[in-house]
Amino acid sequence: MNPTTPKLDSANGALSIAAVERDTGLSKDTLRVWERRYGFPNPQRDAGGERIYSAEQLEKLRRMRRLMDQGRRPSQLVGLTVAQLQELLDAHTPCAHDSSRETTHETALLNLVRLQRSAELYSALQQLLLKQGLQRFVADTLAPLNETVGQAWLRGEIDVTGEHLYTEQVQNLLRGAIGASATAHGRPRVLLTTLPEELHGLGLLMVEATLVPEGVSCVSLGTQTPLADIRTAAAAGRFDVVGLSFSAAYPSRQAIEGILELKSGLPADIALWVGGSAVQGRTGKLPGVRVISDLADVLTALEQWRDSST
Amino acid sequence: MNPTTPKLDSANGALSIAAVERDTGLSKDTLRVWERRYGFPNPQRDAGGERIYSAEQLEKLRRMRRLMDQGRRPSQLVGLTVAQLQELLDAHTPCAHDSSRETTHETALLNLVRLQRSAELYSALQQLLLKQGLQRFVADTLAPLNETVGQAWLRGEIDVTGEHLYTEQVQNLLRGAIGASATAHGRPRVLLTTLPEELHGLGLLMVEATLVPEGVSCVSLGTQTPLADIRTAAAAGRFDVVGLSFSAAYPSRQAIEGILELKSGLPADIALWVGGSAVQGRTGKLPGVRVISDLADVLTALEQWRDSST
DNA sequence: GGGTTCATTTTGTCCTGGACAAATCGTTGA
DNA sequence: TCAACGATTTGTCCAGGACAAAATGAACCC
Numbered sequence: 069m070n071p072t073t074p075k076l077d078s079a080n081g082a083l084s085i086a087a088v089e090r091d092t093g094l095s096k097d098t099l100r101v102w103e104r105r106y107g108f109p110n111p112q113r114d115a116g117g118e119r120i121y122s123a124e125q126l127e128k129l130r131r132m133r134r135l136m137d138q139g140r141r142p143s144q145l146v147g148l149t150v151a152q153l154q155e156l157l158d159a160h161t162p163c164a165h166d167s168s169r170e171t172t173h174e175t176a177l178l179n180l181v182r183l184q185r186s187a188e189l190y191s192a193l194q195q196l197l198l199k200q201g202l203q204r205f206v207a208d209t210l211a212p213l214n215e216t217v218g219q220a221w222l223r224g225e226i227d228v229t230g231e232h233l234y235t236e237q238v239q240n241l242l243r244g245a246i247g248a249s250a251t252a253h254g255r256p257r258v259l260l261t262t263l264p265e266e267l268h269g270l271g272l273l274m275v276e277a278t279l280v281p282e283g284v285s286c287v288s289l290g291t292q293t294p295l296a297d298i299r300t301a302a303a304a305g306r307f308d309v310v311g312l313s314f315s316a317a318y319p320s321r322q323a324i325e326g327i328l329e330l331k332s333g334l335p336a337d338i339a340l341w342v343g344g345s346a347v348q349g350r351t352g353k354l355p356g357v358r359v360i361s362d363l364a365d366v367l368t369a370l371e372q373w374r375d376s377s378t
Numbered sequence: 379m380n381p382t383t384p385k386l387d388s389a390n391g392a393l394s395i396a397a398v399e400r401d402t403g404l405s406k407d408t409l410r411v412w413e414r415r416y417g418f419p420n421p422q423r424d425a426g427g428e429r430i431y432s433a434e435q436l437e438k439l440r441r442m443r444r445l446m447d448q449g450r451r452p453s454q455l456v457g458l459t460v461a462q463l464q465e466l467l468d469a470h471t472p473c474a475h476d477s478s479r480e481t482t483h484e485t486a487l488l489n490l491v492r493l494q495r496s497a498e499l500y501s502a503l504q505q506l507l508l509k510q511g512l513q514r515f516v517a518d519t520l521a522p523l524n525e526t527v528g529q530a531w532l533r534g535e536i537d538v539t540g541e542h543l544y545t546e547q548v549q550n551l552l553r554g555a556i557g558a559s560a561t562a563h564g565r566p567r568v569l570l571t572t573l574p575e576e577l578h579g580l581g582l583l584m585v586e587a588t589l590v591p592e593g594v595s596c597v598s599l600g601t602q603t604p605l606a607d608i609r610t611a612a613a614a615g616r617f618d619v620v621g622l623s624f625s626a627a628y629p630s631r632q633a634i635e636g637i638l639e640l641k642s643g644l645p646a647d648i649a650l651w652v653g654g655s656a657v658q659g660r661t662g663k664l665p666g667v668r669v670i671s672d673l674a675d676v677l678t679a680l681e682q683w684r685d686s687s688t
Numbered sequence: 689g690g691g692t693t694c695a696t697t698t699t700g701t702c703c704t705g706g707a708c709a710a711a712t713c714g715t716t717g718a
Numbered sequence: 719t720c721a722a723c724g725a726t727t728t729g730t731c732c733a734g735g736a737c738a739a740a741a742t743g744a745a746c747c748c
Contacts (some may be wrong), residue, residue, distance in 0.1 A: 096731080097701060104734075105438075105699085116708065118731060141741080143698070182613055185596045187562035200635055227609040232571075232599040244554030247504075252497035255727075261542070264400050287496045290540040294401055301539040395702075406702080407730055414705080415728085426737065451712080453727070670715060 082114075090358060092129045098127075098157040106146040124150070137316065173209065174216055181217060181234045184225060190237045202245050206277045207363045210238065214270065218316070235270055242273045244281050254283040256308035256373055261289035261298060263312060263326045271313035271344055280367050295326065299333050306340060309373065311360075312370075314344030323347055324354065331357055341369055391422075393431040402439045409439075434460070441534075448532060458578075463594055467534050483519065483676045484526055490537060491527060510563030512555050516587045517548065517673045520548065523579060524580065525665050537626070545580055552583045555658045558591050564593040566683055570686035571599035571608060573636045574623060581623035581654055609643050617648060619683065634663055641654040651679055 087095050094102075099119075103109060109129060111119040131153040132145045145153060173196065175227075180189040197205045217234055220226045258279060260272045269291045276286045289301065304309050310330070314323050323346040331340050331354075343360035351359045358369050379497040395406050404412075409429075413419060419439060421429040441463040442455045455463060470544065492500040507515045525542055530536045536544075568589060570582045579601045586596045599611065612620050620640075624633050640662075641650050653670035659668045668679050 094424040095700080098699090100732080100734095101700070108595045116731085118708090141698070142700095153430060174553075184611065185595075187560065187595060190557065190560065191562070194688040227607065228604065229607045230598060232603060233597065236598050236600050240553045243550045244680075247500065248551045250497065250500070285497060287494075287543065288546050289539060290546045296539060297539045298403065300537070301494065332687060374563065405729080408728085410703085411729070427701085428737095525747070 083123070083126060085119045085121070087109075088129065091126060092133050094129060094133060102142065102146070103129060106143070118317070126327055128153065131160060137318075137320070146271050148358050171212075173256070174213055175310060177213055178216055178220060181230050182220075184230060184233055186237055189234070190241065193237065197241060197245065201279050202249070202281055203367075206242075206274050208349075210274060211363055230242055236299050237281050237358045238270060239273060242265050243279050246273070250279070251283055251285055254285040256284060256370075257306065258284055258286045258309045258311055259289065259298070259305060259307040260286055260300055260311045260313070261290045261293040262314070263318075263323070263330075264292050264294055266314060266318050268313075268315040271315065274363060275313065275343070275366055278369065280365055282367070283372065295330055295333070298330060302334060302338055308377075309339045309341055310334065311343070312359075314342065314346035316345040318344070318346040320346045324350060327354060327357060339373060341366075383557060383665070393421075393433070393436060395421075395429045398431050398439065399518070401436060402443050404439060404443060408610040412452065414454070416453070418456050429475070438463065444532060444534065466534070466536070481522075484523055487523055488526055488530060490531075491540050494540060494543055494621045496543050496547055500550065503547065507551060507555065512559070512587050512591055513677075516552075516584050520584060521673055542592070548580060549583060552587050555600050556583070556587055556596075559590055561590070561593055561595055566594060566596040566680075567616065568594055568596045568601065568619045568621055569608070569612055569615065569617040570596055570621045570623070571603040572601045572624070573603070573605070573628075573633070573640075576624060576628050577601055578623075578625040581625065582621075583625065584673060585621060585653070585676055588673055589680065592677070592680060594680065605640055605643070608640060612644060612648055618687075619649045619651055620644065620652070624656035625657040626653070633657055634660060635666060637667060649683060651676075 083091075084087055085099055088099060089096050091155075099109065109125040110123060111121040111125060114120050123360075126152050132142065132148065135145055135153060135220070137143060140156075145156075148156075177189065177192060180192060193209075196209050196354075200209065217226065217231065217250075221231055260276055262269065262272065269288075272274070272288055272291075276288055279286050287307075288306065289298075294302075298310065301307075312327065312330075323342075327340070327347070329341055334340060338357070339357045339358060341360055342354070344360075347354070347359055348361065358365055360369055382399055393401075395409055398404070398409060399406050409419065413421075419431060419435040421435060424430050441460065444453065445455055445463060445466055448582060450466075457467075458466075470608050487499065487502060490502060504521075506519050508649060512521065528538040528539065529537065531541050570586060572579065572582065579598075580603075586598055591598050597610075597615065597617075603611075608620065611617075622640075623639065633652075633654075637650070637652055637657070649668060650666070651668045651670055652664070653672075653676070657664070657669055658671065661667075668682075670676055670679060
């Protein structure tokens with residue numbers, strides 16, 4: 069189908085520019101212009117003159133990207149070593165969440181992730197779910213655990229496998245619980261999804277799990293729905309609310325732009341709720357959009373909607 | 379953060395090249411090279427010389443893309459009108475699976491997808507699941523329904539929204555069912571995942587749903603696991619079998635290459651099972667690999683494994 | 689001091705046109 | 719019927735120039 073798919077890519081450690089684009093989210097144009105301007109990354113070339121990036125360059129690019137998501141600019145970062153970048157990342161870690169504050173549950177669960185004991189992880193989570201109930205489980209256990217796993221991943225304590233495994237088990241659990249308690253005709257009708265290029269769907273599931281017990285009827289479109297499709301789906305399904313979720317990796321700028329564009333094409337009587345670190349504190353730039361600060365705030369937003377729609 | 383994000387995009391009907399890339403999945407490079415070679419699309423230019431695509435051009439590009447997913451080549455398509463392209467899309471309905479063969483269940487379910495009645499879809503599927511049991515439900519209902527939905531999508535009868543919604547509901551259902559009947563210590567231990575660039579995870583879930591009732595302990599890593607990670611995970615978790623799934627969209631060549639490379643790096647006592655249209659009938663090219671022909675064959679493979687490992 | 693305006697710098701995206709290699713097609717020969 | 723091999727098609731990559739939006743910093747007024 070694709071006449072040319074990128075050589076071998078990550079198979080033998082030879083990273084093409086397309087592979088780096090996928091992994092870092094930095095466009096090919098950006099990678100080339102950085103090389104021209106800053107001299108980094110300075111990849112080797114194969115026989116055909118095409119760029120071959122090393123794993124180390126990829127690591128540095130990944131960290132740069134994360135720091136830029138926090139508001140830094142590339143020229144400040146490009147001269148630093150991987151270790152120095154890592155220091156900056158560690159320094160930023162919100163002090164409100166240092167490891168000493170991790171609960172016993174959390175460290176135990178994190179250990180299961182680290183050891184890749186998926187079945188035990190699943191049943192441990194399930195027990196907590198039964199004990200706490202869906203909403204409290206999501207807000208009090210899952211949300212901080214997510215954070216902890218994310219941090220552990222950044223620090224390199226968990227590999228890709230561990231992270232995949234974690235999200236898989238959480239999805240299994242949440243989807244089962246949601247399916248069990250879904251209602252068909254509740255109000256409001258909420259449409260949940262993410263914008264294109266946002267792959268993380270766990271946030272959506274957590275929101276859905278929070279809303280469903282309140283009698284809300286949620287429809288999730290999964291991740292990566294084109295703007296035009298969100299619009300038509302929202303109108304066609306007579307939804308009251310459209311909810312978007314953004315992970316920390318999503319560029320804040322892009323998020324705001326997408327949100328505003330969607331808002332402008334959405335009927336005025338459909339509310340737009342957005343949540344995730346990419347949009348935190350940007351309320352000012354998003355008139356007419358409800359910015360959700362955390363999972364508890366989802367319920368507040370719901371209450372407000374119900375009050376105002378009487 | 380991004381100093382320049384594409385103007386206003388589709389907000390006022392002015393489509394930048396980036397917007398068209400997002401909507402059609404055709405890369406900027408491809409769009410430019412088509413314009414150079416075929417004279418289409420031939421967008422207007424704004425004051426700065428940048429391309430402005432019309433909605434009509436976008437429509438034609440969308441259809442071309444769909445037809446190319448069916449194996450056509452751009453040079454055949456670029457001269458046709460939108461109407462002619464639509465005709466081709468309508469005509470594609472493969473005769474092996476004409477609508478007359480669809481069961482009553484199937485047409486009813488397909489209608490729910492088309493009308494985006496997600497709650498009803500979910501409960502209809504759930505009823506079937508209860509009546510048929512997990513394994514028969516997956517093999518007899520879900521597999522053909524998948525096929526039908528895929529065909530309908532190719533013909534343009536269902537939009538992205540409908541497809542998202544369908545996979546979302548099926549996932550909810552299967553994950554719930556799997557979670558309910560999972561066993562922690564069964565044999566064999568099976569590791570399920572897809573290679574990088576393969577995004578479709580529904581096949582994995584269906585396999586998992588088929589195996590779990592047999593007392594197999596399955597661990598799914600979700601989609602897009604790098605080869606190196608599959609290897610380390612398989613060894614570290616002491617798995618007996620690694621299972622890979624490939625959708626029809628995955629290039630066959632790439633699949634075989636990836637499988638062989640994985641096989642060569644895997645301990646000899648770990649079996650490798652692969653399934654999906656991309657690998658059908660390629661048994662000859664894959665020595666030492668168990669090619670799974672369909673869902674029933676999964677159970678055959680399981681039986682064989684259990685026989686040979688006594 | 690705190691806020692507004694304006695020039696300057698930074699930065700990502702888009703442009704052109706050339707090149708190449710993988711995939712496919714069409715033909716030939718066993 | 720199938721394998722092999724040249725010709726064609728096709729998507730990706732490259733270089734280096736240009737531009738406009740965003741961020742920064744200086745000057746200014748209340």
